[in-house]
Amino acid sequence: MKAQESVCLVHPEIKIKDIMSLYCTDKDLEQKIKNQSVYHFIGDHDQRKCFSVLMLVEVIKQVDKTLDVINLGAEDFIVYYKRKQEESKIFHYGKIVFVILVAFFGASFSIMTYNTDVGIEELFYNVYEMIMGQAPDGPNILHISYAAGLAIGIILFFNHAGKIKLNDDPTPFEVQMRLYERDVNDTLMINAGRKGEEADVDS
Template sequence: MERPVIYLHAEQSYFLNDPKVRIKDVCSVYCKDSNLQNKINCIEVYKFKEKEDGRAFMSILVLVQAISEEIPDGEIKNMGEEDFVIYYRNPQKQPSRWLQRGKIALICVTCFLGMGISIMGYNNDVDMSRVFSQLYETFLGTRPTGATFIELFYSIGLTLGVFLFFNHTPGKKVTNEPTPIQVQMRLYERDVNQTFLLGASRKGEELDVSNND
């Protein structure tokens, strides 16, 4: 009889609301035998404390061991990550809506002030007011006595440039490409997960076949 071939593909991190962790929650499984695939998906490999948020660091070998115990004659091939992080959040512990809005408002104000100070610092370093005065005098032949239309166009162009750079206008993206912030957030998330996994491996906190009860 031909041995069933089981393909596993795990991502670097998973976010769950169910304390019971089954293979289907942390890994994509493929097998020609659909009944066997459904059986593998339902295998439980870990359980969080229901009332507490938490995270667990797991090796793919834990899944391989659990599958091998249920299907001894199966041939398992891993096509994804070797180690991954599981984040659990208790669905009953919902954060305050006003607290969430307060955090968003604080981030928006911080970003707005930070960007404004950066732009003002740049304008001061290159003496933009003098540049505008020279441009005005060059093209119109008179020295400006105050703010001119050049500053207005500069402000409009700067605003449009920010929208185009961040690939986002109010309520709508300019293109389907990810924004620079989204790219940096994904890189940050990857670095955080790798740091967690490395620290857990060094401290012996990772769930592996050597310490999996």
């Protein structure tokens, strides 16, 4: 068997097939095990529960005590229960617009403060005067090339331009989100273990 580190379900009844992959040479027995109930969330609010893989072994052994169970996945995992809700299109697109505005103005502010800190305007002024022999009277080729290079660099680094990805590698955002998700899950499992809230064979 192979359990994932975290699973999100939209129904309160947790069966083995919902939270792990399972292989058995006896297909009838495999289907019977997959349909075994593990836990049932009570209430209609969003919840989460930490489980030990030993609990799954116990559930499987209840079906057939002679089975040899080999775990190839996580030793502890979290199941999230999220109620299935229909989200209005206005609210959905409103969230998208909000994120776009925050990202745009946040990035703009960061770039402007960086340029101010390093004195980029003064640097361009001096470089232009050094090469052209006269002081610039406004935006010039250095500003244009810098702005274009900045945009191209951001697209190449983040590997994303609209719906187009430059290659199949995950973007830095995706990598950071997966790392954050893993850290959150690890923290929740450690806290559940310390508080005795983890569903285990002796709980």
